[in-house]
Amino acid sequence: MTFTNSVELLAFHNVAYTIYAFMIISIIAWFGYNLTQKEKVKSVVRIPFYTYIAFLVAGGVGHHIFTYNTIPWVSEDITRHEIKPDATYNFEITKHKWKLPQKKIIVQCGQKIMFNVKSNDLIYGFGLFRQDGTMVMQMQVNPGSRNDLLWTFMHNGVFDLTSTEYSGPRQYSEDGKIDLMKVKKLVEVVGCKENGGKK
Amino acid sequence: MSFVNTLINGTNFDHKSLNALQKVTLRAVVMSFLFFGLVAIEGMIMRMVVTGPANPLPKMFSHPEHYFSIMTVHPIVGIFGSTYQLVFAAFMFLVPFLTKKPLYSIKLANFVWLSITIGTALAWIAAFVWQYAPLYTLYWPLPADTEQFQLIGGVVFVLGVALIMLGTFGFIYNIYATIFARVGVHKDKTTKELLISGFGIDGMLNLWNKLIGKQPYSKEPALALPVVAIFRGTVDTFLDAIVILGAGLLVLVYLIFDASGSPLNVATIDALLYKNFFWWGLDLVADGLVLIYVAGSWYLLATLITGQKLFMENVARAALMLELLVSWMVWSHHLLGDQGQPEMMKLISGEMVTAFELLTQGLALFITLVTLWKARPLKMTMELKYLLGGLVGFGLAIPAAIIQADMGMNRVLHNTQWIIMAHVHIALIVGLYMTLYSALYVLWPIVTNNTKMWSSKLSNIHFWLYLIGGIGMGAFGGMAGLDGMLRRHLYLNGEFNTYMILAAICGTMILIAWVIFLLNIVMSVGIKGLIGIFLPAEDKTASYGIEPEEIAQNHKQN
Numbered sequence: 001m002t003f004t005n006s007v008e009l010l011a012f013h014n015v016a017y018t019i020y021a022f023m024i025i026s027i028i029a030w031f032g033y034n035l036t037q038k039e040k041v042k043s044v045v046r047i048p049f050y051t052y053i054a055f056l057v058a059g060g061v062g063h064h065i066f067t068y069n070t071i072p073w074v075s076e077d078i079t080r081h082e083i084k085p086d087a088t089y090n091f092e093i094t095k096h097k098w099k100l101p102q103k104k105i106i107v108q109c110g111q112k113i114m115f116n117v118k119s120n121d122l123i124y125g126f127g128l129f130r131q132d133g134t135m136v137m138q139m140q141v142n143p144g145s146r147n148d149l150l151w152t153f154m155h156n157g158v159f160d161l162t163s164t165e166y167s168g169p170r171q172y173s174e175d176g177k178i179d180l181m182k183v184k185k186l187v188e189v190v191g192c193k194e195n196g197g198k199k
Numbered sequence: 200m201s202f203v204n205t206l207i208n209g210t211n212f213d214h215k216s217l218n219a220l221q222k223v224t225l226r227a228v229v230m231s232f233l234f235f236g237l238v239a240i241e242g243m244i245m246r247m248v249v250t251g252p253a254n255p256l257p258k259m260f261s262h263p264e265h266y267f268s269i270m271t272v273h274p275i276v277g278i279f280g281s282t283y284q285l286v287f288a289a290f291m292f293l294v295p296f297l298t299k300k301p302l303y304s305i306k307l308a309n310f311v312w313l314s315i316t317i318g319t320a321l322a323w324i325a326a327f328v329w330q331y332a333p334l335y336t337l338y339w340p341l342p343a344d345t346e347q348f349q350l351i352g353g354v355v356f357v358l359g360v361a362l363i364m365l366g367t368f369g370f371i372y373n374i375y376a377t378i379f380a381r382v383g384v385h386k387d388k389t390t391k392e393l394l395i396s397g398f399g400i401d402g403m404l405n406l407w408n409k410l411i412g413k414q415p416y417s418k419e420p421a422l423a424l425p426v427v428a429i430f431r432g433t434v435d436t437f438l439d440a441i442v443i444l445g446a447g448l449l450v451l452v453y454l455i456f457d458a459s460g461s462p463l464n465v466a467t468i469d470a471l472l473y474k475n476f477f478w479w480g481l482d483l484v485a486d487g488l489v490l491i492y493v494a495g496s497w498y499l500l501a502t503l504i505t506g507q508k509l510f511m512e513n514v515a516r517a518a519l520m521l522e523l524l525v526s527w528m529v530w531s532h533h534l535l536g537d538q539g540q541p542e543m544m545k546l547i548s549g550e551m552v553t554a555f556e557l558l559t560q561g562l563a564l565f566i567t568l569v570t571l572w573k574a575r576p577l578k579m580t581m582e583l584k585y586l587l588g589g590l591v592g593f594g595l596a597i598p599a600a601i602i603q604a605d606m607g608m609n610r611v612l613h614n615t616q617w618i619i620m621a622h623v624h625i626a627l628i629v630g631l632y633m634t635l636y637s638a639l640y641v642l643w644p645i646v647t648n649n650t651k652m653w654s655s656k657l658s659n660i661h662f663w664l665y666l667i668g669g670i671g672m673g674a675f676g677g678m679a680g681l682d683g684m685l686r687r688h689l690y691l692n693g694e695f696n697t698y699m700i701l702a703a704i705c706g707t708m709i710l711i712a713w714v715i716f717l718l719n720i721v722m723s724v725g726i727k728g729l730i731g732i733f734l735p736a737e738d739k740t741a742s743y744g745i746e747p748e749e750i751a752q753n754h755k756q757n
Contacts, residue, residue, distance in 0.1 A: 006611035060554030071607035145539030166687035169263035
């Protein structure tokens with residue numbers, strides 16, 4: 001099992017968490033109801049204390065092991081300085097304005113792209129978004145430290161760029177309707193199969 | 200009795216019968232719920248704005264300066280003005296009540312609620328009048344950015360927050376001075392014994408002795424378990440206050456130099472280092488004192504509701520110690536999206552230690568549930584209902600956070616509505632506040648001398664509206680986050696309006712619930728009683744539940 005982009009990952013996560021949410025609400029509701037009953041209720045399942053503790057530990061640690069093995073950008077991020085990118089793009093931000101490496105970035109499917117972003121004043125964010133508003137990925141952009149993100153694109157798409165961190169009201173037009181840091185259709189990924197992956 | 204008559208006189212509330220400790224507690228409770236109303240209105244304004252062009256509010260609320268100034272004070276009013284006030288009031292009542300000792304100082308308790316109230320009001324004024332809007336995160340150097348914000352706004356905001364922190368120090372001093380006072384049941388205890396009990400070391404030693412087949416270290420610990428939780432949580436409250444005050448002073452120094460015409464270079468302060476420092480402190484609230492105080496409150500409520508001993512008390516004591524240590528080492532989960540943050544810190548502090556919160560909070564949930572279960576059948580009272588609501592809240596909110604405290608998930612969820620709605624709002628609105636409502640229903644007869652609540656129907660309506668509204672708002676906001684909606688961003692073109700309309704409907708339920716709750720309280724104590732709470736107490740007693748001669752003896756020993 002491998003998630004090749006955030007849409008797949010978050011769809012899985014949405015289903016898993018929704019099931020969990022209904023489960024915990026139902027358990028407490030069942031528990032509350034039976035607290036008031038005189039007759040001794042029959043346990044559906046008996047969970048010993050140490051099994052419960054083991055379950056919590058396994059849940060906490062297992063979650064990270066699961067994501068490490070199913071989300072490709074985790075190991076790529078940790079070892080990014082040992083990976084030679086196919087292309088590097090340098091960005092700068094000053095007073096809520098981007099200095100872009102080029103007007104449009106075309107990426108071939110499966111290429112490893114390094115995004116280097118420098119802030120000259122405030123803390124910003126660097127985030128790519130699909131045309132339906134869903135997030136592809138993001139990182140924080142701190143002034144005075146390195147902000148580099150290596151990303152492998154496995155699905156075709158056209159992505160907008162904006163700052164994902166609040167940096168004051170001047171990110172917007174006076175009436176608030178326009179995000180002045182939004183760069184529409186900056187990145188385009190081509191050459192992937194319809195369902196993702198290299199052709 | 201007519202409605203108007205009850206509105207003026209209440210049910211059977213007599214403020215003159217209250218002693219000084221009861222009155223100072225109720226003063227803070229009143230202010231806390233007024234601030235809760237303010238924070239609910241602020242929240243609803245923000246919810247409405249992001250529903251899109253059809254939102255009926257005046258245009259000024261959509262202007263970025265205005266919108267983000269509301270977003271800046273929303274957590275200040277909610278966390279400090281409302282939650283801190285309520286928690287501090289409850290604990291300054293509970294510690295004397297549980298230890299059977301007088302509160303160290305009523306004057307100091309009055310200073311606490313007054314300084315937090317005035318401080319919160321100042322911070323709110325800074326945002327409302329001068330639209331100072333660096334958000335509660337105060338990410339450097341934004342709070343010192345005088346190109347975007349007026350200097351006077353920054354100064355007033357910092358003074359407000361500083362005043363809140365001074366009030367917090369007052370609370371801390373009052374709590375520890377009361378716990379360490381060697382009077383009453385503690386007159387023969389040494390400071391060392393109280394410290395060992397306060398840190399839960401006696402619980403650990405009891406567990407260890409049991410393992411090696413020895414007699415328990417202490418059969419009767421010096422401090423009751425809820426007092427241990429208050430003791431332990433207050434350590435984090437202190438450290439957090441130091442950090443926030445330190446950040447405030449830094450901002451103030453820069454603003455003063457700016458005003459003098461010789462601005463300091465903001466780049467001198469490393470933004471990432473500052474972020475680490477600030478999140479370390481701020482996380483002592485979110486992942487420290489809140490969780491510890493809540494666990495302690497659950498234990499207290501479970502024992503008061505059932506009238507029985509807590510299940511696995513030694514484990515609970517030891518777990519509170521573990522929670523304290525965990526809370527000092529988890530802040531890096533806020534910096535998983537910061538590429539300059541060392542990977543090892545992300546991995547150990549951000550992921551692994553943070554995952555321990557699942558264990559500590561899961562343990563507290565388990566102990567509370569088993570304590571209740573062993574005492575069944577129980578009557579489904581309001582306090583029990585709210586306690587179960589609180590358990591549901593944290594049962595939902597903690598895993599929501601653990602999911603995001605992961606390097607893979609964080610890359611696509613950081614700064615989205617997921618964390619602020621599915622985690623923070625459910626944890627605070629449902630988990631924390633429902634626990635506090637449960638405590639309020641338990642303490643109500645004690646603090647008000649058996650005042651009859653005006654309407655149990657209204658209490659029930661409040662419960663259901665609040666529970667459904669709280670979970671619903673968090674859930675719909677969280678879903679918007681999964682679809683890419685950012686948390687500190689302005690959306691005016693209806694980008695996520697289906698979720699936002701549903702979240703706004705649920706938010707309205709919370710607001711209506713608050714109005715109903717307030718009506719019930721006002722009708723119970725009456726307007727005369729409400730005013731009377733703020734008049735000086737004739738009975739200067741600073742304790743509750745101790746016989747008069749015992750109090751006199753305690754005072755003599757002081």
